[in-house]
Amino acid sequence: MKRIVLVVLVLTLALGVAAWANGASDKGAKPATAAKASAGATTVTGWITDDKCGAKGANAKGEACTKKCIAGGAHAVLVNDADGKVWAIDNADAIKGHEGHHVTVTGHLDTTKNSIHIASMKMAAEAPKS
The missing domain is CATH 2.40.50 (OB fold (Dihydrolipoamide Acetyltransferase, E2P))
Structure with a gap:
Protein backbone atom coordinates (compact mmCIF):
# COMPACT_ATOMS: atom_id res chain seq x y z
CA MET A 1 0.00 0.00 0.00
CA LYS A 2 2.82 2.41 0.87
CA ARG A 3 4.45 1.61 -2.45
CA ILE A 4 1.29 2.58 -4.43
CA VAL A 5 0.93 5.86 -2.53
CA LEU A 6 4.61 6.63 -3.16
CA VAL A 7 4.28 5.91 -6.93
CA VAL A 8 1.17 8.11 -7.20
CA LEU A 9 2.93 10.91 -5.30
CA VAL A 10 6.01 10.72 -7.55
CA LEU A 11 3.88 10.71 -10.73
CA THR A 12 1.85 13.68 -9.48
CA LEU A 13 5.03 15.59 -8.67
CA ALA A 14 6.58 14.76 -12.06
CA LEU A 15 3.48 15.86 -13.96
CA GLY A 16 3.27 19.06 -11.91
CA VAL A 17 6.90 19.95 -12.66
CA ALA A 18 6.40 19.21 -16.37
CA ALA A 19 3.29 21.41 -16.51
CA TRP A 20 5.06 24.23 -14.66
CA ALA A 21 8.07 24.04 -17.01
CA ASN A 22 5.82 24.15 -20.07
CA GLY A 23 3.90 27.17 -18.73
CA ALA A 24 7.10 29.03 -17.86
CA SER A 25 8.47 28.61 -21.39
CA ASP A 26 5.28 30.09 -22.91
CA LYS A 27 5.35 33.33 -20.90
CA GLY A 28 7.62 35.15 -23.38
CA ALA A 29 5.84 33.83 -26.45
CA LYS A 30 3.45 36.04 -28.39
CA PRO A 31 0.03 34.72 -29.25
CA ALA A 32 -0.15 33.55 -32.86
CA THR A 33 -2.71 36.24 -33.77
CA ALA A 34 -0.55 39.08 -32.43
CA ALA A 35 2.49 37.87 -34.35
Whole structure:
Protein backbone atom coordinates (compact mmCIF):
# COMPACT_ATOMS: atom_id res chain seq x y z
CA MET A 1 0.00 0.00 0.00
CA LYS A 2 2.82 2.41 0.87
CA ARG A 3 4.45 1.61 -2.45
CA ILE A 4 1.29 2.58 -4.43
CA VAL A 5 0.93 5.86 -2.53
CA LEU A 6 4.61 6.63 -3.16
CA VAL A 7 4.28 5.91 -6.93
CA VAL A 8 1.17 8.11 -7.20
CA LEU A 9 2.93 10.91 -5.30
CA VAL A 10 6.01 10.72 -7.55
CA LEU A 11 3.88 10.71 -10.73
CA THR A 12 1.85 13.68 -9.48
CA LEU A 13 5.03 15.59 -8.67
CA ALA A 14 6.58 14.76 -12.06
CA LEU A 15 3.48 15.86 -13.96
CA GLY A 16 3.27 19.06 -11.91
CA VAL A 17 6.90 19.95 -12.66
CA ALA A 18 6.40 19.21 -16.37
CA ALA A 19 3.29 21.41 -16.51
CA TRP A 20 5.06 24.23 -14.66
CA ALA A 21 8.07 24.04 -17.01
CA ASN A 22 5.82 24.15 -20.07
CA GLY A 23 3.90 27.17 -18.73
CA ALA A 24 7.10 29.03 -17.86
CA SER A 25 8.47 28.61 -21.39
CA ASP A 26 5.28 30.09 -22.91
CA LYS A 27 5.35 33.33 -20.90
CA GLY A 28 7.62 35.15 -23.38
CA ALA A 29 5.84 33.83 -26.45
CA LYS A 30 3.45 36.04 -28.39
CA PRO A 31 0.03 34.72 -29.25
CA ALA A 32 -0.15 33.55 -32.86
CA THR A 33 -2.71 36.24 -33.77
CA ALA A 34 -0.55 39.08 -32.43
CA ALA A 35 2.49 37.87 -34.35
CA LYS A 36 0.44 37.49 -37.52
CA ALA A 37 -1.13 40.94 -37.13
CA SER A 38 2.17 42.74 -36.70
CA ALA A 39 3.70 40.87 -39.63
CA GLY A 40 1.17 42.38 -42.05
CA ALA A 41 1.63 46.02 -41.06
CA THR A 42 2.53 48.43 -43.87
CA THR A 43 3.59 52.09 -43.76
CA VAL A 44 2.18 54.45 -46.40
CA THR A 45 2.67 58.20 -46.84
CA GLY A 46 -0.02 60.14 -48.63
CA TRP A 47 -3.01 62.47 -48.45
CA ILE A 48 -6.24 61.90 -46.55
CA THR A 49 -8.99 62.89 -48.96
CA ASP A 50 -12.51 61.72 -49.81
CA ASP A 51 -13.80 59.09 -52.21
CA LYS A 52 -15.57 61.68 -54.38
CA CYS A 53 -12.42 63.64 -55.25
CA GLY A 54 -9.89 60.82 -54.77
CA ALA A 55 -6.47 61.62 -56.21
CA LYS A 56 -7.64 65.08 -57.44
CA GLY A 57 -7.92 66.21 -53.82
CA ALA A 58 -4.53 64.85 -52.81
CA ASN A 59 -2.81 68.18 -52.21
CA ALA A 60 -2.66 71.01 -49.69
CA LYS A 61 -5.32 73.00 -51.59
CA GLY A 62 -7.88 70.21 -51.14
CA GLU A 63 -8.12 70.35 -47.33
CA ALA A 64 -11.28 72.49 -47.08
CA CYS A 65 -13.05 70.49 -49.78
CA THR A 66 -12.07 67.18 -48.15
CA LYS A 67 -13.38 68.31 -44.76
CA LYS A 68 -16.66 69.48 -46.31
CA CYS A 69 -17.17 66.29 -48.33
CA ILE A 70 -16.39 63.95 -45.41
CA ALA A 71 -18.71 65.95 -43.14
CA GLY A 72 -21.35 65.56 -45.86
CA GLY A 73 -21.06 61.77 -45.84
CA ALA A 74 -18.26 60.99 -48.29
CA HIS A 75 -15.89 58.20 -47.26
CA ALA A 76 -12.29 58.95 -46.29
CA VAL A 77 -9.50 57.55 -48.47
CA LEU A 78 -5.70 57.62 -48.44
CA VAL A 79 -3.91 58.49 -51.69
CA ASN A 80 -0.43 56.93 -51.71
CA ASP A 81 2.33 59.38 -52.71
CA ALA A 82 4.46 56.62 -54.23
CA ASP A 83 2.02 55.33 -56.83
CA GLY A 84 -1.18 57.42 -56.59
CA LYS A 85 -3.19 54.37 -55.48
CA VAL A 86 -6.37 55.22 -53.58
CA TRP A 87 -7.00 53.13 -50.44
CA ALA A 88 -10.40 53.24 -48.70
CA ILE A 89 -10.01 53.79 -44.95
CA ASP A 90 -12.09 51.18 -43.15
CA ASN A 91 -11.78 52.78 -39.70
CA ALA A 92 -12.61 56.42 -40.42
CA ASP A 93 -12.51 57.34 -36.72
CA ALA A 94 -8.71 56.94 -36.92
CA ILE A 95 -8.36 60.02 -39.17
CA LYS A 96 -10.52 62.47 -37.19
CA GLY A 97 -8.86 65.87 -37.32
CA HIS A 98 -6.57 64.91 -40.21
CA GLU A 99 -8.99 65.32 -43.12
CA GLY A 100 -7.05 66.87 -46.01
CA HIS A 101 -3.66 66.40 -44.31
CA HIS A 102 -0.48 64.83 -45.63
CA VAL A 103 0.24 61.90 -43.29
CA THR A 104 2.25 58.76 -42.76
CA VAL A 105 0.11 55.84 -41.60
CA THR A 106 0.89 52.34 -40.47
CA GLY A 107 -1.84 49.82 -40.97
CA HIS A 108 -3.04 46.65 -42.59
CA LEU A 109 -3.83 46.65 -46.30
CA ASP A 110 -6.64 44.53 -47.71
CA THR A 111 -5.80 44.27 -51.40
CA THR A 112 -9.07 42.47 -52.17
CA LYS A 113 -11.08 45.49 -50.98
CA ASN A 114 -8.45 48.16 -51.75
CA SER A 115 -8.74 49.29 -48.14
CA ILE A 116 -6.48 50.04 -45.21
CA HIS A 117 -7.14 49.67 -41.49
CA ILE A 118 -5.05 52.38 -39.81
CA ALA A 119 -3.22 51.37 -36.64
CA SER A 120 -1.23 54.60 -36.20
CA MET A 121 -0.80 57.92 -37.97
CA LYS A 122 1.43 60.98 -37.84
CA MET A 123 1.83 64.09 -39.92
CA ALA A 124 4.24 63.51 -42.82
CA ALA A 125 7.51 65.39 -42.69
CA GLU A 126 7.04 67.23 -45.97
CA ALA A 127 4.40 67.19 -48.66
CA PRO A 128 5.66 66.44 -52.16
CA LYS A 129 5.60 69.36 -54.56
CA SER A 130 2.61 69.22 -56.89
